[in-house]
Amino acid sequence: MIKKICVYFLLILAAFLSLFPFYFMFVSGTNSNQAILAAPPRLIPGDMLAQNFSVLVEKMDIFRVAFNTLFLSVVFVLLAVILFSSAGYVLAKYEFKGKGIIFGFIMVSMMIPAQVMYVPLFQMFVSAGMTNTYAAVILPSLANAFGIFLMRQNMMNFPTALIEAARIDGYTEFQIFTHIVLPNVKPALSALVIYMFTTMWNNFMWPLIVLETKDMYNFPVALAVLDGNPTNKDFAVILLATSIATLPILFIFMVFQKQFVAGVMGGAVKE
Amino acid sequence: MKKVKMFASAAAVAAAAMLALTACGGGGSSASAESGDGNTITVWAWDVALKQLQAAAEKFKETHPDVEFTFEEMGTDQIYTKLATTLSTGKGLADVIQIEGEQVSGYATKYPDGFADLSDIVNEDDFLDVKIGEVSANGKIVGFPWDAGPVALFYRRDYFEQAGVNAEDIKTWDDFIEAGKKITETCTTPSGEPVKMLPIAPNGSNFWKLILTENGGSFFDAEGNTIVNSPEALEAMEMAKKIYDAGIAQNYSDWAEYEGVVVNENVATIPEAVWMIGTIKDKGPDQSGKWGVIDLPAFPGKDPAGSTNGGANLVIPSTSPNLDIAKEFVEFALTDQQLQVDGFVNYGLFPSYIPVYDDPTFSEPDEFFGGQKIYETFIKLGQTVPSVNYTENFNEALSAAGSACSKVYLEGEDPKTALDELQNDLVSKFGK
Numbered sequence: 001m002i003k004k005i006c007v008y009f010l011l012i013l014a015a016f017l018s019l020f021p022f023y024f025m026f027v028s029g030t031n032s033n034q035a036i037l038a039a040p041p042r043l044i045p046g047d048m049l050a051q052n053f054s055v056l057v058e059k060m061d062i063f064r065v066a067f068n069t070l071f072l073s074v075v076f077v078l079l080a081v082i083l084f085s086s087a088g089y090v091l092a093k094y095e096f097k098g099k100g101i102i103f104g105f106i107m108v109s110m111m112i113p114a115q116v117m118y119v120p121l122f123q124m125f126v127s128a129g130m131t132n133t134y135a136a137v138i139l140p141s142l143a144n145a146f147g148i149f150l151m152r153q154n155m156m157n158f159p160t161a162l163i164e165a166a167r168i169d170g171y172t173e174f175q176i177f178t179h180i181v182l183p184n185v186k187p188a189l190s191a192l193v194i195y196m197f198t199t200m201w202n203n204f205m206w207p208l209i210v211l212e213t214k215d216m217y218n219f220p221v222a223l224a225v226l227d228g229n230p231t232n233k234d235f236a237v238i239l240l241a242t243s244i245a246t247l248p249i250l251f252i253f254m255v256f257q258k259q260f261v262a263g264v265m266g267g268a269v270k271e
Numbered sequence: 272m273k274k275v276k277m278f279a280s281a282a283a284v285a286a287a288a289m290l291a292l293t294a295c296g297g298g299g300s301s302a303s304a305e306s307g308d309g310n311t312i313t314v315w316a317w318d319v320a321l322k323q324l325q326a327a328a329e330k331f332k333e334t335h336p337d338v339e340f341t342f343e344e345m346g347t348d349q350i351y352t353k354l355a356t357t358l359s360t361g362k363g364l365a366d367v368i369q370i371e372g373e374q375v376s377g378y379a380t381k382y383p384d385g386f387a388d389l390s391d392i393v394n395e396d397d398f399l400d401v402k403i404g405e406v407s408a409n410g411k412i413v414g415f416p417w418d419a420g421p422v423a424l425f426y427r428r429d430y431f432e433q434a435g436v437n438a439e440d441i442k443t444w445d446d447f448i449e450a451g452k453k454i455t456e457t458c459t460t461p462s463g464e465p466v467k468m469l470p471i472a473p474n475g476s477n478f479w480k481l482i483l484t485e486n487g488g489s490f491f492d493a494e495g496n497t498i499v500n501s502p503e504a505l506e507a508m509e510m511a512k513k514i515y516d517a518g519i520a521q522n523y524s525d526w527a528e529y530e531g532v533v534v535n536e537n538v539a540t541i542p543e544a545v546w547m548i549g550t551i552k553d554k555g556p557d558q559s560g561k562w563g564v565i566d567l568p569a570f571p572g573k574d575p576a577g578s579t580n581g582g583a584n585l586v587i588p589s590t591s592p593n594l595d596i597a598k599e600f601v602e603f604a605l606t607d608q609q610l611q612v613d614g615f616v617n618y619g620l621f622p623s624y625i626p627v628y629d630d631p632t633f634s635e636p637d638e639f640f641g642g643q644k645i646y647e648t649f650i651k652l653g654q655t656v657p658s659v660n661y662t663e664n665f666n667e668a669l670s671a672a673g674s675a676c677s678k679v680y681l682e683g684e685d686p687k688t689a690l691d692e693l694q695n696d697l698v699s700k701f702g703k
Binding site for chain 1: 345346357537546547549
């Protein structure tokens with residue numbers, strides 16, 4: 001009994017520590033700068049929400065930014081699911097010459113730090129005349145070794161006998177993939193969706209480099225602009241904007257969280 | 272069959288989306304920085320500076336109706352990230368870019384041909400020495416000096432009065448410490464905390480760097496050699512330690528806490544640059560009439576001098592297809608008397624263009640500061656600040672100096688040992 005109380009106490013403490021920053025962020029969006037910077041800061045919602053929001057709208061086209069971020073994330077996730085699940089399936093279940101080498105190359109690409117690639121990538125997109133486009137943000141992220149690896153590991157466990165049975169029953173290879181394999185790796189797909197969605201939603205460095213005009217910015221870049229003045233910061237407005245940028249991702253995680261954990265565990269155990 | 276259809280339609284949607292994306296590309300990039308049609312100037316700047324440049328552009332168009340402008344608001348970090356990629360490739364750069372004063376020579380040294388030579392439009396005698404120092408690199412003038420950050424001592428009239436301290440009597444840092452002890456003992460903030468004399472970040476080098484410049488020292492000499500253990504630097508570090516050890520400092524660790532000391536009325540003085548006027552007015556609107564400005568206290572036995580912190584400059588990339596018109600615009604925007612006065616009145620951008628100081632605006636009293644003519648103090652001090660050579664190693668030296676300072680403040684290390692160590696570290700890193 002005492003042990004249980006201790007465990008719960010620790011869990012509540014940990015939950016408080018991780019949730020408090022979120023609470024403070026949301027609450028601060030409704031307070032004035034003076035209230036946020038006061039010692040101790042105001043921890044209950046204030047009445048400045050409308051005013052902060054009107055300042056925010058004046059400083060940044062939040063609806064356009066929200067659309068950009070959502071559009072980038074949704075299109076990217078669609079493409080990523082198709083690409084990574086099929087690539088993962090092929091690498092897991094087909095035997096062909098050079099498979100090991102191809103997989104090796106994909107894995108090795110995980111070892112190249114993103115920073116090394118920014119300049120050459122930027123040069124490529126400038127030459128192609130594609131800077132400041134949605135495609136320029138999405139395309140490099142589609143070469144994502146982690147996504148392929150995650151799908152391959154989850155599909156390795158899929159019983160080959162089932163695939164062979166389907167083959168004997170006359171399914172085409174494509175039908176086997178869509179009818180037999182995909183429905184059975186749903187947890188992994190959910191994990192992929194949530195992981196790829198957050199990656200694109202939070203994508204900062206590359207969009208910062210390749211996007212040029214305000215009407216193309218996603219949330220992370222637009223927030224950086226909002227925080228751009230080094231000597232006088234409008235914390236209330238910045239925190240309000242951050243809250244707005246965080247809500248959708250929080251929502252998605254809550255909806256998918258069971259699958260998220262299940263999917264990540266999926267590749268961990270091998271029989 | 273349903274599943275196949277779903278998958279196929281998802282693929283179709285994605286493919287269509289991808290096509291749409293690529294199609295967007297054509298339209299989207301029309302506003303790109305590279306249009307290069309000879310009369311569209313793209314500007315990267317942050318916050319109020321951008322607004323001021325927009326106002327300047329409106330005025331510029333009156334005489335140059337065929338010139339178009341594209342303004343992109345960016346934060347400081349964003350500009351530096353963009354500069355790193357675009358200067359390496361020479362592509363995608365704007366025509367006019369705002370850069371913080373201390374950072375100009377770093378980029379100009381790393382990319383020697385990156386910025387256009389502005390020697391022909393910058394008359395060195397017309398600007399504060401310290402700003403000319405910021406934009407000098409490779410024996411050229413690579414930027415146009417804009418707002419300056421002359422440092423003075425902001426002080427709270429009410430706390431000084433309560434403790435019976437006369438602001439005019441604070442001539443040296445020793446006087447400052449004595450006054451600080453009195454104020455720390457006597458005054459309390461509205462929420463009942465004891466009032467401290469000044470804010471110091473014990474994990475950073477801000478305060479040491481500030482009084483180092485005042486004392487005539489710097490990180491590097493004119494040839495770029497590291498000189499962080501010079502006699503001036505040691506004297507400044509010893510003074511910083513003396514002030515910190517006197518127990519009159521309010522610790523802070525980041526920008527939010529720094530603004531917090533204004534909001535919470537924790538300190539009686541803030542040694543800071545002229546732009547702090549805007550921050551104080553914004554964050555402590557109910558403190559009107561309580562603030563004043565005096566000279567920065569001097570080192571014992573030395574003449575009073577100023578220091579510098581912050582302020583920005585404009586650069587023009589040498590690859591700009593609109594080089595001539597961009598130069599003309601920058602010169603106009605930063606030397607037109609009325610524009611400089613407006614920029615100061617509306618946005619607190621304190622000009623470094625000396626001829627503007629004759630404007631009556633700069634001798635007007637400020638009600639928030641008890642009707643004191645505070646700008647005259649900043650103008651006077653700004654002209655005493657010597658030119659500093661920042662070099663491409665400045666950022667690294669600054670962060671190393673931060674750890675040296677924290678050792679002195681927090682671990683009680685001897686200033687001489689700490690600075691000798693810092694000197695050795697930096698010399699082995701930079702090779703000079």
